[in-house]
Amino acid sequence: MTGMHHMLVHFPLGFWALATLMILVGAFLSGRMAELSRAALLPVLVLSLLGALVAIITGFTVWPIAANLASPLARNHILMALWSLGIFTVITVLVWRAGDAAFYGARRWALVILALVGGLFFAAAGTLGGHLVGAPTMFSDVLGLMGWAVYTTFYSPLWVIAIMVIIGIALGAFGIISQRKTA
Ligand code: HEM
Numbered sequence: 464m465t466g467m468h469h470m471l472v473h474f475p476l477g478f479w480a481l482a483t484l485m486i487l488v489g490a491f492l493s494g495r496m497a498e499l500s501r502a503a504l505l506p507v508l509v510l511s512l513l514g515a516l517v518a519i520i521t522g523f524t525v526w527p528i529a530a531n532l533a534s535p536l537a538r539n540h541i542l543m544a545l546w547s548l549g550i551f552t553v554i555t556v557l558v559w560r561a562g563d564a565a566f567y568g569a570r571r572w573a574l575v576i577l578a579l580v581g582g583l584f585f586a587a588a589g590t591l592g593g594h595l596v597g598a599p600t601m602f603s604d605v606l607g608l609m610g611w612a613v614y615t616t617f618y619s620p621l622w623v624i625a626i627m628v629i630i631g632i633a634l635g636a637f638g639i640i641s642q643r644k645t646a
Pocket residue numbers: 465468469470472475476515518519520521522523524525526531537540541544545547588589590591592593595596598
């Protein structure tokens with residue numbers, strides 16, 4: 464199954480890269496290219512999620528689970544793969560529910576920020592995959608500049624997680640209040 468994973472990972476990585484580009488074009492440009500990007504984004508996102516699912520399933524068949532859990536590099540790879548899946552699932556739901564409106568007003572910024580964060584995460588997932596097969600890239604140095612040595616387990620202090628949860632709840636409440644005001 465190793466070869467399967469190596470082959471299938473190109474689907475989520477390619478579709479996520481394309482979706483990120485389409486979101487930037489659809490959000491910041493006008494004209495035919497922007498219209499096409501907005502119209503075709505949802506199918507690209509759906510294909511990216513299907514690609515991610517098969518990449519993740521085959522990923523778990525490459526090494527025994529104990530080996531994955533024993534290696535900080537593999538754990539980081541799995542973490543980034545699952546975070547990327549989470550972020551692009553949220554983007555897919557946003558685009559599916561809001562349609563073209565996802566590209567206008569304040570929603571546009573939610574889409575752009577999620578796409579940029581998702582882009583960073585899937586690039587990290589791919590880079591760590593490269594490390595696992597002995598092919599590190601210069602992107603690891605970029606991660607290093609951001610304070611993450613990829614051979615050590617990614618670690619978020621508990622207070623950072625607590626702040627993230629509070630921000631999430633506050634944004635959810637803000638969304639519900641503004642929805643009620645406009646209704
Ligand atoms: C969206 C999900 C994923 C992406 C995009 C991804 C990406 C990659 C990439 C680019 C490589 C290097 C392959 C090559 O150079 O040909 C790789 C290797 C690897 N990935 Fe993933 N991966 C994903 C999910 C997972 C998951 C969930 C696991 C679970 C353990 C996993 C385990 C591995 C392992 C063990 C290797 C090294 C393979 C070897 O030793 O030959 N991957 N991955």
